[in-house]
Amino acid sequence: AVAFRGERFMMVFNERRGGWEMPGGHVEQGETSEQAAAREFEEESGYRIEVLEVRDIGSCDVCAAVVAGKTGGPCEMRSEFFTELPSPLSFGREEYEDTVPWARSVVESKTVITAPNDGASMEEAPEELVLEETEQKEDPQTEEPRTEAPVEEADKEEVQEACDIDGIRKDVEALDGKIDALADDVHKLGSILSDRMMSRDVLAQFDKTMKGELSDVKSSSIRSLLVKIANVRENAASxxxxxxxxKETxxxxxxxxxxxxxxxxxEEILLVNGAVxxxxxxxxxxxxxxxxxxxLVDTxxxxxxxxxAExxxxxxxxDGKVLLPExxxxxxxxxESVKE
Structure with missing residues (x-):
């Protein structure tokens, strides 16, 4: 769920994957897309949205033509939709009111989401994307007591006192280079997989499989109909x-x-084949x-x-359509004047 407020959209830090991303997940049984988006939004960010108003900003289906081996059936369907949130938002916990990271505009977001480095792990969110940082919600039972000074700032002070700043900067630059290289590799791999999945051979196989299934169904229906017509013919001949x-009797x-x-x-033939x-x-x-x-009967x-009249x-x-009119x-x- 790409959530917007005003001209900025939200990103959350996924601690397990170690990167910044949009809230999202699977639609549970009995849920609508809007309900799933609100639930995933709360689970991944820790913020409860009381009102989620979906605007017709845009939607897209990805991998709709992906097929699995010889089955010819779709193996994955993924959809991402954009939703605009009311302002101000209402959260379940007041202490999180000012910690939501918002960035960019609705139009610019589509470019940001599909940028070459999208999906690559990041040590921290880019400054041009995030206004304020927040990590994914942790278990409230294991949450550390709040202190006057943020834990992150205290950690930074200890690192600055114990380590050489220049050495850290070199390590970070080297790590950034590796991350950029990994992002390029992931982007290339995604392009290769996309080309393969959307290739003409795969689509042709899918089309062939579906036509074969329809042909089997059609042949079965025609055979059943022909059997009944043959019985009618033989009874008429007898x-x-x-x-x-x-003839005398x-x-x-x-x-x-x-x-x-x-x-x-x-009539039985017609009824068996769906006619009423x-x-x-x-x-x-x-x-x-x-x-x-x-x-016409005059009256x-x-x-x-x-x-x-008769x-x-x-x-x-x-199937709800007139096969033969009455x-x-x-x-x-x-x-009276016409009749006379």
Whole structure:
């Protein structure tokens, strides 16, 4: 969570990693992104935010096309969003009110976050980024009693008295050089990994895998449908043979029963594949495209205008959309003068 107040954003010192970074972490089950940001903000900085107002400043998804081996599935999804905090902030502990490090503007922050040395360990936060320093919150039970002089300043005084200042400066400069070199290596490695993960070969493999899965599903559905259609065809063929060989004994009722049987089997095919039959009552309002108007029926009753006069055949819907409209006859109000 990149938290802003006014024209400055917040950084916290991560003691375990030994560097300055933005508060962040995983979204727990049942949490929204805003709730997770507020919780991680408090856990990593020690400050409780009572109000977290998300502004539409910007968001981005990283590594959306990363795939894991032959599975073709995404193995990581990371998102970073920017949030602007109200001013003044309300913290759970008053002694931390003035220790929040804020720096840079909202626009400049994006450049700062993606700078070449981003992610490299730092002995201390750069002066141009941080106005005031604070370390990650420690366990309150092990917290040292507060003294009039800050512990950090006392440590600096002891080091200055016991060590040679020039020697320390040389050691720091040498360490800075190693850190810069490490930052360059990390940046190069990140570029290589990014190119590899976003390469055409990986994306092509992902596309191929997904198309294969969809093809299997489609083939399975088509096979099930063809089996049912084949059964309908064979039943129709059997009835035709019977009527041909025993036409003197086949009655009209037999033919009607056979036709109804075919209709039931065809409707079963539609239902199995997700289609639902519907049939409105006469007098219901006409609604396009749910209804297909086959004929207009004149009426002198204005209350019947655009109402269904007669339902000719049922309709079908599938996935909330009209698959086959219901065929209906619709009343049309014409008035007494027209009728005469």
């Amino acid at each position: 009835l035709a043979d019977k009527m041909r060989s025993e 086949v009655t009209a009722d037999d033919a009607i029963d056979a036709i109804e049987n075919f209709g039931d089997m065809l 039959r519907f049939r409105d009552e006469a007098g219901s309002p006409y609604d396009y495209p749910t209804h297909n108007k086959t004929k 002198d009753d204005p209350a019947l205008n655009k109402m269904i 339902v000719m055949s049922s309709g079908y819907v599938m 065929k209906v006859r619709v009343y049309r109000y014409v008035g």
